[in-house]
Amino acid sequence: MYLLKNALKNLSRNKGRNILIGLITLAIILAVSVSIVINTTVDSITKDYKSRFGAEVTLFLDTETAKQHTDIQYPTAQQQMEIAKSGLLQKTDYASTLSVALQDLEAIGGTMVGGSADLSGADDISPGARVKATSNPNISEDFANGSRSIAEGRAFKEPNECLISEELAKLNGLSVGDQITVTNTMKDALMPHTFTVCGIYRDNLPEENTGFNVPQLNRGNEILTDLDTALGMEMYGARGVLNATYFLKDPGMLEAFQREAAEKGLAPYYRATTDEDAYNKIVGPVEGISKIVTIFLVMVLIFGGVILLFLSVMAVRERGYEIGVLRAMGMKRGKVIVGMICESLMIALLCLTIGLALSTTLSQPIADTLLQDQTRIAEEQRQNSGTMELIPGAQEKNTISEISVRLTPQAIGQIGGLALVLVLISSSAGILYITRFEPMKILSERG
Amino acid sequence: MSILSLQNVTYQYEGTKKSVLKDIDAEFETGALYGIMGKSGAGKSTLLSLISGLDLATSGLVSYGGKDMRRLDRDRCRAKDIGVIFQGYNLLTNATAVENIELSMHISKAKMKNKRKAAYAMLERVGIDRETADRKVLKLSGGEQQRVGIARALSHDPALIIADEPTGNLDGDTEENIMGILRDIAHEQGKCVIIVTHSDKVAAHCDVVHHLEKGKLRVVGQ
Numbered sequence: 001m002y003l004l005k006n007a008l009k010n011l012s013r014n015k016g017r018n019i020l021i022g023l024i025t026l027a028i029i030l031a032v033s034v035s036i037v038i039n040t041t042v043d044s045i046t047k048d049y050k051s052r053f054g055a056e057v058t059l060f061l062d063t064e065t066a067k068q069h070t071d072i073q074y075p076t077a078q079q080q081m082e083i084a085k086s087g088l089l090q091k092t093d094y095a096s097t098l099s100v101a102l103q104d105l106e107a108i109g110g111t112m113v114g115g116s117a118d119l120s121g122a123d124d125i126s127p128g129a130r131v132k133a134t135s136n137p138n139i140s141e142d143f144a145n146g147s148r149s150i151a152e153g154r155a156f157k158e159p160n161e162c163l164i165s166e167e168l169a170k171l172n173g174l175s176v177g178d179q180i181t182v183t184n185t186m187k188d189a190l191m192p193h194t195f196t197v198c199g200i201y202r203d204n205l206p207e208e209n210t211g212f213n214v215p216q217l218n219r220g221n222e223i224l225t226d227l228d229t230a231l232g233m234e235m236y237g238a239r240g241v242l243n244a245t246y247f248l249k250d251p252g253m254l255e256a257f258q259r260e261a262a263e264k265g266l267a268p269y270y271r272a273t274t275d276e277d278a279y280n281k282i283v284g285p286v287e288g289i290s291k292i293v294t295i296f297l298v299m300v301l302i303f304g305g306v307i308l309l310f311l312s313v314m315a316v317r318e319r320g321y322e323i324g325v326l327r328a329m330g331m332k333r334g335k336v337i338v339g340m341i342c343e344s345l346m347i348a349l350l351c352l353t354i355g356l357a358l359s360t361t362l363s364q365p366i367a368d369t370l371l372q373d374q375t376r377i378a379e380e381q382r383q384n385s386g387t388m389e390l391i392p393g394a395q396e397k398n399t400i401s402e403i404s405v406r407l408t409p410q411a412i413g414q415i416g417g418l419a420l421v422l423v424l425i426s427s428s429a430g431i432l433y434i435t436r437f438e439p440m441k442i443l444s445e446r447g
Numbered sequence: 448m449s450i451l452s453l454q455n456v457t458y459q460y461e462g463t464k465k466s467v468l469k470d471i472d473a474e475f476e477t478g479a480l481y482g483i484m485g486k487s488g489a490g491k492s493t494l495l496s497l498i499s500g501l502d503l504a505t506s507g508l509v510s511y512g513g514k515d516m517r518r519l520d521r522d523r524c525r526a527k528d529i530g531v532i533f534q535g536y537n538l539l540t541n542a543t544a545v546e547n548i549e550l551s552m553h554i555s556k557a558k559m560k561n562k563r564k565a566a567y568a569m570l571e572r573v574g575i576d577r578e579t580a581d582r583k584v585l586k587l588s589g590g591e592q593q594r595v596g597i598a599r600a601l602s603h604d605p606a607l608i609i610a611d612e613p614t615g616n617l618d619g620d621t622e623e624n625i626m627g628i629l630r631d632i633a634h635e636q637g638k639c640v641i642i643v644t645h646s647d648k649v650a651a652h653c654d655v656v657h658h659l660e661k662g663k664l665r666v667v668g669q
Contacts, residue, residue: 013541330526333666440501
């Protein structure tokens with residue numbers, strides 16, 4: 001107890017030195033606190049996204065491996081469904097696309113349909129629309145994120161029901177309850193399929209000028225239906241494309257899933273991969289902050305540690321006499337060390353309290369500024385690299401535009417741990433000095 | 448009863464071959480006041496460092512209470528059994544006089560309830576009033592500091608008191624007072640007091656006077 005009291009008294013006995021050490025410690029702790037508060041928040045965000053994107057897996061053509069094969073076959077619907085039975089998955093979402101011709105109807109952006117818009121010299125009919133289906137109960141992500149909404153009628157419930165766009169309905173005078181027929185794009189195998197229009201959707205995305213006037217790529221020509229109806233269409237076997245998105249129970253199961261998919265017949269040139277691009281687009285700026293903050297943290301710790309060590313050496317030279325006297329009075333080495341550590345701890349504790357209080361105020365504006373910078377840089381890089389969406393209206397992945405930093409118990413633990421390290425650094429020179437020399441040596445050196 | 452004995456004690460400073468102390472033999476008993484005299488540089492303070500456990504002899508045996516000083520916990524000895532009055536006072540200059548005494552009591556784990564009160568009493572015994580006791584050591588005169596050093600050495604009631612020029616900075620009256628205290632401690636409380644001094648007047652108070660010359664210690668008065 002007297003050690004603590006003496007340490008407390010020593011703080012006021014050596015005000016000048018302790019204020020200097022306190023200010024430097026406060027500056028280090030404040031910088032460290034802000035860095036750690038931002039980093040722990042960023043970490044939790046990236047972990048969350050990593051688990052989401054790391055778990056979301058699609059089958060991707062590995063072009064390098066594919067070069068070694070002459071006959072590239074896209075995985076069949078049956079193959080993809082077989083893979084979906086894996087015990088490593090929590091669920092599987094399917095999206096199906098089928099290019100079709102509209103029978104006796106006009107497509108948006110197209111001239112004629114119904115078999116008369118022949119490609120020159122070919123036996124095929126130019127596709128005027130796409131039948132899109134998904135296993136997602138929200139019809140598609142467009143409806144979930146508000147890009148599309150139902151303007152009239154309802155979503156499909158029964159087999160062979162479909163949703164069409166407002167533009168397509170207006171162009172052809174269609175309304176809810178009408179029937180539309182689509183055909184295959186091969187003249188000799190039309191395989192017509194009739195849908196009942198159960199609803200009309202509105203596209204809320206601004207019109208994009210892609211530079212092409214291809215009806216098939218126009219979002220207004222998309223006919224939306226349920227997956228079972230799409231898979232049941234006669235022409236599906238010939239031209240349908242099914243895309244499965246698998247959701248792993250754990251992102252770490254990717255390799256095991258890849259092996260299992262290969263065992264189930266997935267061609268070697270197909271790989272199960274995560275959506276890295278989307279992940280990088282969304283989380284990239286936030287990860288950029290983490291890198292900057294980590295570099296800053298390391299620099300602060302290195303420079304701060306060196307300054308504290310220097311001050312510690314200077315303080316011990318100044319305190320050599322005091323240490324010598326205490327040792328000459330019979331105070332054991334360990335107790336002198338404990339006393340010095342107590343003093344450093346008290347300074348660190350005071351600085352920690354002030355530092356934590358200030359960091360909660362300063363972290364948010366600093367994080368906002370860093371995020372703005374990182375978002376701007378990421379956007380510039382994207383523009384410079386010329387990346388663009390090939391399919392208009394393709395699923396939009398928005399970059400994280402704001403982060404809400406907060407002081408978590410984890411952050412407090414880390415900051416406290418670092419404060420302890422600082423205490424050890426600032427006491428280390430004294431500890432070495434005390435453990436190396438006898439009291440007489442200390443007193444005579446001082447003389 | 449012998450409390451401290453020196454047998455063939457030799458001391459050389461590190462890196463030198465010349466012995467400051469050569470084969471010294473001596474016995475110090477409880478209840479007596481010893482004086483050690485000698486010219487400056489004769490090795491008096493070095494001898495005190497060895498018998499107070501602040502330093503170790505190059506060869507020979509220093510034993511306290513019949514035990515080899517090398518094998519003893521010397522920190523504990525200085526804290527509890529030996530009181531040292533340093534020539535240069537060696538006080539904590541940023542602390543007050545009373546805090547110096549109190550800290551010494553804490554280090555020795557003295558079993559008194561009110562250490563602060565006991566510290567004031569100890570200081571008063573050596574002529575330091577309460578107001579002076581509450582001043583920082585840095586603001587005390589040399590004589591006052593010396594008396595604080597004496598009070599600190601006596602504060603934990605040690606069996607052996609070693610004093611290096613304890614009255615060097617004191618006026619005649621205070622010197623008499625301090626010597627009276629040390630004599631009483633030796634004769635009435637049965638402690639062993641060893642004083643290094645240049646002063647014949649101080650030596651006159653001692654029961655046994657040793658002279659240190661050319662590294663050898665010999666009894667010159669009893």
